Amino acid sequence: MASLDSFSCKRTLTAAGETYAYYDLKVAEANGLAGVSRLPGSLKVLLENLLRFEDGKTVTKADIEAMAEWLTTRKSTHEIAYRPARVVMQDFTGVPAVVDLAAMRDAATKLGADPDRINPQVPVDLVIDHSVMVDNFGQADSFAKNVEREYQRNGERYKFLKWGAKAFDNFRVVPPGTGIIHQVNLENLAQAVWTKDENGETIAYPDTCVGTDSHTTMINGLAVLGWGVGGIEAEAAMLGQPVSMLIPEVIGFELTGKLPEGATATDLVLKVVEMLRAKGVVGKFVEFYGTGLDHLSLEDEATIANMAPEYGATCGFFPVDNETLAYLTATGRDDKRVALVEAYSKAQGMFRPDYDADPVFTDTLHLDMSEVVPAVSGPKRPQDWIELSNASAGFARIMESEYGKGDELDKSAPVEGEDYDFTNGNVAIAAITSCTNTSNPSVMLGAGLLARNAVAKGLKTKPWVKTSLAPGSQVVTDYLLRAGLNDDLDALGFDLVGYGCTTCIGNSGPLPPAISKTINENDLVATSVLSGNRNFEGRISPDVRANYLASPPLVVAYALAGSMKVNLATDPLGQDQDGNDVYLKDIWPTSAEIAEVVRTSVTPDMFAKRYANVFKGDDAWGGIEVSGGLTYAWDHTSTYVQNPPYFEGMTMEPESPGDVVNAKIMGLFGDSITTDHISPAGSIKADSPAGRYLQERQVPVLEFNSYGSRRGNHEVMMRGTFANIRIKNKMLDGVEGGYTLKDGKQVDIFDACMEHQSEGTPLVVFGGKEYGTGSSRDWAAKGTRLLGVKAVIAESFERIHRSNLIGMGVLPLQFEDGASWEALGMTGDETVTILGIEALEPRAVMTVSITFPDGTVKTAPARARIDTENELEYFRHGGILHYVLRNLAAS
Template sequence: MTSMESNMRINAVKTVEQFHVGGTTLSFYSLKRVERQGLKHASRLPASLKILLENTLRHGSVASSGLTDLSAFAKWLDEGQTGAAVSFYPRRMIIPESSGLPLLGDLACMRDAMANLGGNPHRINPKIPIDLFVDHSVTVDAHARPGAALINHALEMKRNAERYSFLRWASRAFDGLRIFPPGSGICHQINLEYLANVVEIVETNGETWAIPDTLIGMDSHTPMINALSVLGWGVGGLEGTAVSLGEPVSLAIPEVIGCRLLGKPRPGVTSTDIVLSITQILRQQALAGKFVEFLGPGLNSLSLSDRATIANMAPETGATVGFFPVDDETLRYLALTGRPSSHIEVVRAYAKLQGLWRDDTQADNNLYTSFVDINLENVAPSVAGPSRPHQRVDLAAAPIAFSALAPLAPSSPAHLTNQLQNGDVVLAAITSCTNTANPSSMITAGLLARNAVAAGLMSKPWVKTSLSPGSKVVAAYLEASGLQTSLDALGFNVAGFGCMTCMGNSGPLPKEVDAQLLDENLVVASVISGNRNFEGRVHPKVRANFLASPPLVIAYALAGTMAIDLTNEPLGSDRNGSPVYLRDIWPDDQSIRKATHESITTDMYQAQYKNILKGSAEWDQLAVTDAPTFPWNDESTFIRRPPFLDNVALQSSVSEDILNARVLGIFGDMLTTDHISPIGVISAGTPAAEYLESLGVNPSDFVSYAARRLNHDVMVRGTFANIHIRNEMTPDVTGSSTLLHPASVRTAICSAAEQYRREGVPLVIIGGKEYGAGSSRDWAAKGTRLLGVRAVIAESFERIHRSNLLCMGVLPLQFPDNVNRKSLALKGDEIFSIVGISGGLKPLDMVDCVMTRMDGSKVAIPLHVRLDTQVEIDYFQQGGILHYVLRQKLSENKALQE
């Protein structure tokens, strides 16, 4: 590498070019000119990295020197080095209210701290547009009946009035915050169908510019928008707070895996089958922190909606993004969903000028880190379960997959007696943006329902059925096609427009089912068209959970059990007593295409989104406070001032070594953020339930952990308290349990942490591989910090949770290869001392750990510090990202005053 390449700085102004579309002149930062100025092979970058390069070029161009540092890209191109960091400035943010409420709570808390420290609270204000969607609170209370959606909306508004009033306050207090009210739909689907522009047109200093549409979202499934060639991914709530205030996302330029899709799907194969197969294959590739780009001739057979199903589940593969390039299908979808034709031409022109247009002849020449080939012809009808999205099996093997949890009943007497057996399906939900954003999948489900009704089949009475579309467009075309009538007949009435069952708001089971589950040790199942199926996530009493396409969800509702092979055994009998098989009612591909084409129009999208920001009467009638700072109520059990900036100082203190720390918990591989900080119902007997009861809250009013994410006293008691979590220090029980040492007293996690706090004892958590998998759950890190945990030591971390930990000032440490909790024979009674923190850290540093066993013997363990960039070190050493940003704003405020 030449010295010029290793210190690559160019004059960004000299890369500016212009192009003309429909009489409009648009300026842009030309990546071709970047290459001509010396960044060799820039044209061979993967498309996702070209967007990162443009972002770096554009934001670096305002530097005082006039030069933009592209050394990180030069190293990546020249040597494949991925450690060099860049700053990514997203154009906008999307957030569901479940993570948006904590973000707004943190901003409100920062305003208080700003005022207390002599600053102007108005300095705490979003710097980029934020779209917040109230989509995570609606619950399936009413189902399988007319008007279910209206009933569920009314209950949602009653339960969440205080939370939603806080949101209304925030929309007035903070600039640039736009709220999509309850009932609008799911954030990712609305982003796909309505918000995303692919290319943004902006006015700057009297000049019109074309720039890539980019975003971050405070939900792990934000990469769904990658299907539309928009670069975006999920971040933790803490990093999101900083980005909202103008901080960049710091990331090492990642490896980019080229996933070549070959062949064409066979008849009867859905996009769900495809994504489950892709997830299973890619999960084996160790993709944490990496980008995936899809290419190859197989794309020709995938609609934009099919691609969205695939991109949505990028987190389940382990990747940061699952990116698709711009092509004619991208433009077709933009036209279908009502984007202006003039803008579509801008997208076409810009993509071709910048090398973002799909070119299969060039793709193999691009500098991908490696390739993975997947032949779509090999994909078969599938389900995934019983507890992880990558546990895909062919449909015929579903009974075998279930039997990994419990033996199936030898027969199915439940079909005759309503007496539940192992393997019976008690929840069947067409839910989630993953699949309801796919018209082909939804039309297939509707046609299958019509055929099932015509054959005389009905859903089994013990199955709770529901349909919760991700946008109102879905309901419109199902109604217009006449297919909703058949869905209603099988109990799949629209129950609401939100995440609902996918994220755990499945509501109560039928009373007779719930009673049997209380009385008997049964393992029953759910089948949902969602993206996650961790044990206890869908419903705390449902241990086996399977992901499937919308039509297969209906099929399992008809069968009522996982015990049968749907490819060879009948779903039931027709009116004449003859067996009816799945193949008898499955619609052919031609019928699906015809119904899809006839049912879905551009006018539908335009009509449904015309008044998308208008809320219901209940929403409009909420009490709203109009003030720059929020009037906290200490008596509230929903909205409390967060404690994370209590006693914050103007200057940060030096990070200290961790000495004589006790172990609070030892956990196995793939401990999810759902296990660390559950979002669903607050179960009786848990520490959080006992706390609320002590305040006089009726159990029927507990609502959920998600609803109480702005009450730290509830949430800290919910940390490591999922009823299915298993601490290896107390392996015979599940739930919140640990041993308090040195006396080895069994107690709840939060109780032990409180005792250690009183004694001044620091704490560590020990984990396995892929620690913190799953949702971008900020409280999984916030709760960890409030418990007094100074460090988490694991074999590997999922990306978002690692970021959340360091952003809370909790040090993520990684065992060296071939060292783990098992090789060390950890019991939890050991004492850990970790030194090298106070002397200053550099990215990907090492620190020394000495573990002392009960017998006094010591083991030295070198640990990798998973602070991957200098910005991450800065956040950690300031005590967390909230402290860092607050001090930045105070410094800016002081400079303005001077």
């Protein structure tokens, strides 16, 4: 904690008979920080953090004063060092983080340092939720079979994580089958106000976190400031390094009115995503305020906060209010904690509506929630909002614009062994999945009520639809059972398949073989409808091209309709027992019906019971035996966990990063290249470099698992970098997949990069706008580095990926003055030189020199997107982990 207190603001408060020390913002305002009571709530959290950690070195008085100066400019170029209270991780991104920590212990030993110094310095919770796949569905035993298969696939990884929980201090693991990380965080781990015993007193401060999943932002619905960072950045935070950041702009989003009959929280968030993407909020905080908050449940707010990565913001923050206190109580938090949250928030001016009347924002926008209508988003971006009544016409349009198949809208083909055809636009996957919506009882119970009404009418799911229900926590099962709605969902094929992030992360599992064969042999455009937050190309299923986000009730409705060409607003879903047409309006539950079943079915005892032994796990978890030790006993035959090469040959003094001279171009990419394009999480193709690597090690194709599950093995992940089946390297004409040109020939990107490395040739990558959107996937940066890429030059970067590239020692450069690789007339045959890297300063404008095959040289200005001195220090060390390791070894 702080060794200085320049504004003499350390005070005490009492709540429920307990006394706490805290850093009083109102006193700090009176002692020199004029006006800070008008800061947005999210910036008040940052200000408190700086006051508490003021040490004259990492946090200075000038840093704190810059928070007050923000009120005048409403934006800032001032860099601050922010220290979150805790870190949360899921297993896809958590496994490589723990692998890196284990590798750092080995490296520390080689450098002559104590390996026990490599320990989390703040609490870390890892929730295993990304490894369950929907192999089995539509049957009563689907859950049991999927869990059994999960342990078969992931035994090596789970053994490694269990070792980590034993070997590292401050590190806990929530076992498989408990729930999705963000819902577990919301329902149990988060406290809204955190406490720590230090020097004989208990200090109270805002609960804050960073997480290795981009949807960590969900916790902002509970007034916990949190956002996603790459595993690299998270590891540094765990090891006591501050998160280096500029004081952000804060966009105020005023909500008024209330949702109309028939609209859901999902419909609201899809509209918010569309509005904020159009506004442009990348790298900014968004803060919600206004009278509309009075008509939203905390779960509704968490739904909106969850999708901050989709609207591009660092976070979407909601203040503490009476709904926050009610939710903490309803989910079984300790009464004293709830009392502290209320007392602390009111004392700090963080309790709505205390600051709601007169906040200062960089800019604002407004939405009257009464104007929200049912909607979906697709076919490949969360911001592609479509009013439900226009969704079928929208699909017809994208058949021409996206797939060039406008004249094949009604093309179909028979499915072998079945009595039906599969047609363009058919829904192949209907999944109630993802943290976004499965945390919200109103939409989950709404889906159950719609299922009940559909079953009563005699409606059935179309036979070609793969249905699944993957709740975010076991509590969802409890309240569906109490409401008596589970049987109705089961009757339509929405049987429980697992507690975890399934379809949304690409763990949808295989389609039935006959349907997959029909789709691929006839080049049909299959669709999916999921209640998730991500619908990027190639993410949901390799067999499905068009993916749509929708509320859980609409997922059920589309399973009944069976096709995106059905207009749910006007076309029948099917016929009842008497042959009468049944429309969506006939089975849609009213808001009053949903509210009543929520009131009677969701109770505090459910949360208390389910989370009483949250770290214990089932018998399968208990049966995993591990041996202790400070360092990990690496199994060199493992195809899941390997010691990464980042620290090979590392010395105490860093080498200069050096200039990039005569680099070859590995890829030319367009706009909106996602981290999923760069490092896919889903299935591994047998004929891909990663597939060949696994087969060479006697891993059968059926046991490939996914890229996400193998993130602990750099050999697999290097081969999977830029290997998304839908990525388009524009060095090649119209080709999809992970290919590039080497000596004029089309080859796999991995193979080309290894040849370039053996020849000593540096590589660069060019991109368009919004390079690196999507998940906080550290392997998108790690793989880029290991392939030998020295710099990525793009028109703009998404926040997390930019930071991750720096964290791996890769230089991100952003074109200036409207330049682009396309405007320069590049084809990929050029060579690239970037000088002045050794003398680099934050945000310096550099010159990218491009030599064409005929000897012509063109130059373009590009700004180094190394934004802060801390980031520059990481880059000079070759990455953030190298910087931390050297500092620990030196001390």
